[in-house]
Amino acid sequence: MQGGSHHCCFSHVPWLIFSPSGQTLSISMLVDGPHRCAGRVEVLHQQQWGTVCDDGWDLQDAEVVCWQLGCGAAVAAPGFAHFGRGRDPIWLDQVNCTGTESALSECRAKPKGVHKCHHREDAGAVCSGNPTELRLVNGSSRCSGRVEVLHNQQWGTVCDDGWDLNDAEVVCQQMGCGVALSAPGSAHFGPGSNHIWLGEVECTGAEVTLSECRSRMEEPINCHHGEDAGVVCSDPPALRLVNGSSLCAGRVEVLHQHQWGTVCDDSWDEEDAAVVCRQLGCGTVVSAPGAAQFGKGHNAIWLDDVNCTGKEDTLSECLARPWGTHNCDHGEDASVVCSEQVL
CATH class of the missing domain: 3.10.250.10 (SRCR-like domain)
Known part of the structure; x- marks a missing residue:
């Protein structure tokens, strides 16, 4: 994270599976996400990248993508071009995986290129392999407290610059803590003592994990621990x-x-x-x-x-x-x- 900042939209290295003869059997990648384990699903066919329609797209389908990319388990399977619209062909539609396949090409689907979709239906995947690890500290329950994230095996805080209810909503969602009631700053739950890992966090509120939100990850972040961000969430899910x-x-x-x-x-x-x-x-x-x-x-x-x-x-x-x-x-x-x- 040192020496730069990021505002989403990374390019990723694709994953290839070869047969013993060297012929490519399957290739896919996640595009325009916050890290290599989240983004719009794209597959290679006839030497051209294309997208997957979200008709029937679910967690079992995303599970296969996450497995294929070595990204852990599927956390979410967003549709409706959650990670932006592709511009090339729509190669797959009506994908129907059991969740046990080793590659997306092994799942049932319409013939490649046969669909009745448009790019605002592009499918995405969020995997567990790279989301921000998160905790709430010094609150009255596990669903309130100072926001801390784990990076480089060390817990650190989040600066309250721009911190609002949309950002808090994502934290509550990721923690399984209902909805956000407030997003206090100014070290409301006490100042942290280690790194300040994130600043200028900018979530829409629809993200699944805090790592999907735009943010500044450069050190030193222009904050001090008197500006540590906090969250108060509603009761745990009904x-x-x-x-x-x-x-x-x-x-x-x-x-x-x-x-x-x-x-x-x-x-x-x-x-x-x-x-x-x-x-x-x-x-x-x-x-x-x-x-x-x-x-x-x-x-x-x-x-x-x-x-x-x-x-x-x-x-x-x-x-x-x-x-x-x-x-x-x-x-x-x-x-x-x-x-x-x-x-």
Whole structure:
């Protein structure tokens, strides 16, 4: 980060897969994102780069791109030209990956170049391999405090120059902490003591991670720790139990990005269920059934590999994969039965 600043729109080195004879089988890259692991999806066909239409584009498709690029798990699969419009052919449409393919070319799709799309439907991907690691410090809960980011294995702060609710909204989203209530500056949660890693942050509020926002990353940043930025977010995402005999039994659903979604039963157990019962004021856990015992959900699968100790106050405090990242289907939706039977 030293010796310069950046304002998005990097070019990236493409990823190639060769057959034993040396013939190219698959090539793709992410373009116009804040780093090599986020951007507009582009593929090479007939020696020309082109885009992917967002018809049917989802996290399972993005998962394959992230895997192919060595960028970790998929965090988001934005459409509507989130990372800007391409200008070359639209090569792929109706991509339908299972999420286990090793390259995008292995996924089902319309024949290359066959589509009924335009570039404002270009698909994108955000992977976990390079987002800013983030924490909130000195607040009254895990969803408020001084904003700190991890760089070069050292935590540092964010300067409050230009810091506003749009920037705070992205932090709250990345932390799984609901919506932004305020964006205090002037070291409201106390001054930090190490580097000031970011300045002049400029988010639209629609980004998935703080690393997608425009910012100044040059050192020295013209700030001091009396200008450290903070965030106050709303309560953790709402939680409900669906299709049970009462409000204290049913399929677990959480509210994220204004949409209710389910929890995968991978590693789901009574410690996880105990946190749900506690958060809902439903007494103690009776059982933690999986396999969609209370019916299959229909929307997103928001959480997978949940790993609670059983002592957390809310499900959002438990370890889990990033929001929306999973390898499940709704036949694996997790459920809870609690001791109280509130009707």
